[in-house]
Amino acid sequence: MKNLKKQRRIQIIALAAMALVVSTALIGYAMRDGINFFRSPSQVMAEPPVASEMFRLGGLVEEGSLVRDQGEVVHFVVTDGGASVPVRYKGVLPDLFGENQGMIGTGRYVNGVFEASEILAKHDETYMPKEVMDALKEQGVYKAPGES
Structure with missing residues (x-):
């Protein structure tokens, strides 16, 4: 009788551990496309990512770089003061x-x-998004609101 209780406990612990491993694997699989790392233009130029990697790029839109093609295609340049990255976007831009x-x-x-x-x-x-603000501060080009 004692041996049966001990065996049952071991089975329950093994089943719980297996369920934990499976659920962790499923969460990781579900999140693989949902994780996008932030990069500043300086980081992109220093270490260009592979073409298949999805990531977030942030900075300031360079003055005079905004060009609208026919249709919804827009070209512009994003900078953090240290480097600039050309951007191509097809779609409707936000109002601001x-x-x-x-x-x-x-x-x-x-x-x-x-x-x-x-x-x-x-x-x-x-x-200003925190990531963009931090990248601009690193480059020494960030000005707080109200500064000239």
């Missing part, structure tokens, strides 16, 4: 998107151009 404004794009770096699948712009004149 503009030159000298902060942005974050999700996409892939293909043949020297960031092919964006999504563009996010700051939502008011004082907001």
Whole structure:
């Protein structure tokens, strides 16, 4: 009788461990496309990612770089003060998107151009995404709201 209880406990512990391993594997599998790492233009130029890697690029849209092709294709350059990355985006840009404004794009770096699948712009004149602000501070070009 004692041996049967001990064997049953071992089976329950083994089953619980197996369930934990399976659930961890399923969570990892489900999240493999949902994790996008942030990179500044300087990081992209220093170590260009492979074309299949999806990541987020953030910085300021360079003044005079915004060019609209026919249709919904837009070309512009994103900078952090240390390096610049050309961007191509097909779609409708957010209303607050503009030159000298902060942005974050999700996409892939293909043949020297960031092919964006999504563009996010700051939502008011004082907001700056933390990642973009940190990258601009590293380059020494960030100015807090109200500074000249």
